[in-house]
Amino acid sequence: MAHLGAHFAFRSRWQKTDDELCRHSMSFILHRAIRNDFFQSYLYLLEKIPLDLINICHIGISFHWIPGLISSSFVTYLLLILTLIGLEYSSKKLLKDESMGVKLYALTSQVINGEMQFYARAKLFYQEVPATEEGMMGNFIELSNPDIQASREFLRKFVGGPGRAGTDCALDCGSGIGRVSKHVLLPVFNSVELVDMMESFLLEAQNYLQVKGDKVESYHCYSLQEFTPPLGRYDVIWIQWVSGYLTDKDLLAFLSRCRDGLKENGVIILKDNVAREGCIFDLSDSSVTRDMDILQSLIRKSGLAVLGQEKQDGFPEQCIPVWMFALHSTDTPDQQWE
Structure with a gap:
């Protein structure tokens, strides 16, 4: 399967242990690496195979059944990001279907899991940002x-x-x-x-x-x-x-x-x-x-x-x-x- 090669290529890039990955699973370094390394390998597949929730579930099952591919503790985070990508591509269709009026699109209704959490997370992020031009x-x-x-x-x-x-x-x-x-x-x-x-x-x-x-x-x-x-x-x-x-x-x-x-x-x-x-x-x-x-x-x-x-x-x-x-x-x- 084509996506297995992409997964193994991604896996080979990591030098840290699974335990270290777990400790840093929400860090900016890991998040950027996932976006830049892992999902780049999926771009060509996304053009051919839309990632709806059913496909995401199948991918999640493949993670669990492939020994040594990736730690089970890491799967939840990956599935979340995959869900975001799937909804990203579905948002285009939703926009066209709602031509008579504006409603919350897929990402700002399903993925953010509520407005209060969406806004609270942003405020927490900026509490750590230095008050400088940088x-x-x-x-x-x-x-x-x-x-x-x-x-x-x-x-x-x-x-x-x-x-x-x-x-x-x-x-x-x-x-x-x-x-x-x-x-x-x-x-x-x-x-x-x-x-x-x-x-x-x-x-x-x-x-x-x-x-x-x-x-x-x-x-x-x-x-x-x-x-x-x-x-x-x-x-x-x-x-x-x-x-x-x-x-x-x-x-x-x-x-x-x-x-x-x-x-x-x-x-x-x-x-x-x-x-x-x-x-x-x-x-x-x-x-x-x-x-x-x-x-x-x-x-x-x-x-x-x-x-x-x-x-x-x-x-x-x-x-x-x-x-x-x-x-x-x-x-x-x-x-x-x-």
């Missing part, structure tokens, strides 16, 4: 400069001038310590507000943004699913690398509230990872990465339209694609942009 970038600090440069250029197309967003006030959603505010928003806007669920990040932001701190009007310590922007307050609402921490229904509701928080000609900038197919669940930080179809469905149903979109350049090929979207209310006349 922490905000997930230790990929080398990507910060190309990210900032692309964001500046994209924003410039939609602010200033007749029929465009103004430059009075911007909101930085999921701001962390204010990396985007410092390098992208504060040089353009008269005032900026930050919102983040982590109080420790917002406290550090006051030091991090000290040079331009007089332009920071307020710090809001809220989770985005609980935050409502004041009506008609902002010229630009910036949402970067945080939409994946909201369930589909909460993201839809939040985008709708952000739409109501815009001034005339205001825009929402949504910047995030975009999956190539379906929806990807990341167990390590309790987030989802949606594909273009799912994102655009949520955008449309929130009463927003895509004014412009661009792919982030300058990131390594192995990175998940990052896209920038400029969104405005469907009630807003078409704006002029380059």
